[in-house]
Every structure is written in structure tokens, then in C-alpha cells.
Amino acid sequence: MTRLTGTVYLIDDDNSMRDSLARMLRDIGYSIQDFESATSFLQNSLPVAPAVIVLDMQMPDVSGLDLMERLDKLGRKTPIVFLSGQSHPQQIVKGLKKGALDFLFKPFNINELLQAIDQALDYDHKQLKRNLKDGEIKRNFSSLTPREKEVCTLLVEGLMNKEIAERLGTTDATIKVHKARVMEKMQAHSLQDLVKFYLESNLA
Known part of the structure; x- marks a missing residue:
């Protein structure tokens, strides 16, 4: 099986478990950053993508769920795969609600871990x-003039050229020119593209 390349952040206070997993995952071909605690990860990890955090749920300094909440506040959206030595249903539900991609219980099947890592990457x-x-769309939108932004918004709302002209107090021909510039700058090949870009990138 061809595996996806990427970085695995391995966080576990069990030194022997962490070392053996890190060695195995490096041998397979992943780039590994391993840490003995959540605090060490927060202080020393280098943000890269694509990546996955393989995280022990129960750690003495900062728990896996606490780290997950801190990362969310920092805006770090790296997917998380939790490892747990025992079942904690409430913690599992809470983690899944916050976006964890998977939970594996120790001792786990190594193929299950590799599958979870590949899915996360x-x-x-x-x-x-x-x-x-999204960044490209927002840069394109920022390049529009104020009037072109108005025209773009009204096009997304479903108004026809004539209706937009009436709304903005100008001519149909002028709106056609603005519309053409909007489509070119937004790199939209159709009105459907324009609506999709506008809504998915939350340009309102």
C-alpha cells in the first residue's frame, strides 16, 4: 500500500511506547516529531501540513482533551488521533464532538494506527x-473595487443585470462591464462558480 507522506506529532508520556512507535513510523517513512508531554509539544512543535497528532488521552501535565482545546483556541487545526489505555465514554464523546478523527485503545493493532494516520493525513x-x-478567493475579492464588490454581492443574490442597474442607479451596459471584471478577477467561469466561491469563503 502506498502511504501518504506527512508529519506525525507523537505525544505520549510513556517513553518506551513513544520511542517504539516513533522508530516504527520513521522506518515506514513518516516524518516524526515526538514529545513526552502536551506542554513540550506546545512549546517546541513546528507547525507543518499535512500532519496528524497522535495523542495519548491521559497525561499528567495537560490531558489530551485540554491540549485539543488549547490548539483550537490557537487556531491550529491539525487532525487528532487519540490513544487511550482505558475506555472513558464521556471523554471519547467530548473529543469526537470537538473534532477528533479517531480513538484507538491500547494495546491497539498497528494496522489500525496506520490506517488512522493515513486518513488523518x-x-x-x-x-x-x-x-x-480560500485565501486565493479572498485575495481576489479584495482586488475588486467597491462598486465591483456591490455588483458581485447582487449577482450572488440572484439579481439580473437590469435589476442590478436599477438598484445601483446606473445602466445595463455599465453593469455588464462590472460583471465581466468581477468574473475575471474572481477567476469564476460561471455564475455558479461565483456563488460557490462567495458562500464557501464567507465573503458576505
Whole structure:
């Protein structure tokens, strides 16, 4: 099986478990950053993508769920796969609600871990692409003049050229020119594209 390339942040206070997992995952071909605590991870990790955090749920300094909440506040959206030595239903439900991609219970099957890592890396790769596209759309929108932004918004609302002209107190021909510039600057090949870009990137 061809595996996705990416970084695995391995966080576990069990030194022997962490060392053996880190060695195995490096041998497979992943880039590994390993940490003995959540605090060490927060202080020393280098944000990269695509990546996955393989995180022990129960740690003495900062728990896995606490780290998850801190990362969310920091805006770090790296997907998380939790490892747990015992079942804590409430914690599992809370973690899943906050966006954890998977939970594995020790001792776990190594193939299950590899599958979870690959799924998380695939998710983060797609997330990275979405973020890059979103940034491009927002830059394109910022390049519009104030009047072009007005026209763009009214096009997204479903108004026809004539209706937009009446709304803005100008001519149909002028709106056609603005519309053409909007479509070009937004790199939209159709009105459907324009609406999709506008809504998905929350340009309102």
C-alpha cells in the first residue's frame, strides 16, 4: 500500500511506547516529531501540513482533551488521533464532538494506527488545499473595487443585470462591464462558480 507522506506529532508520556512507535513510523517513512508531554509539544512543535497528532488521552501535565482545546483556541487545526489505555465514554464523546478523527485503545493493532494516520493525513491535505483556495478567493475579492464588490454581492443574490442597474442607479451596459471584471478577477467561469466561491469563503 502506498502511504501518504506527512508529519506525525507523537505525544505520549510513556517513553518506551513513544520511542517504539516513533522508530516504527520513521522506518515506514513518516516524518516524526515526538514529545513526552502536551506542554513540550506546545512549546517546541513546528507547525507543518499535512500532519496528524497522535495523542495519548491521559497525561499528567495537560490531558489530551485540554491540549485539543488549547490548539483550537490557537487556531491550529491539525487532525487528532487519540490513544487511550482505558475506555472513558464521556471523554471519547467530548473529543469526537470537538473534532477528533479517531480513538484507538491500547494495546491497539498497528494496522489500525496506520490506517488512522493515513486518513488523518488525507483529511489535513484536503484541509490545506481548501485553506489555500480560500485565501486565493479572498485575495481576489479584495482586488475588486467597491462598486465591483456591490455588483458581485447582487449577482450572488440572484439579481439580473437590469435589476442590478436599477438598484445601483446606473445602466445595463455599465453593469455588464462590472460583471465581466468581477468574473475575471474572481477567476469564476460561471455564475455558479461565483456563488460557490462567495458562500464557501464567507465573503458576505
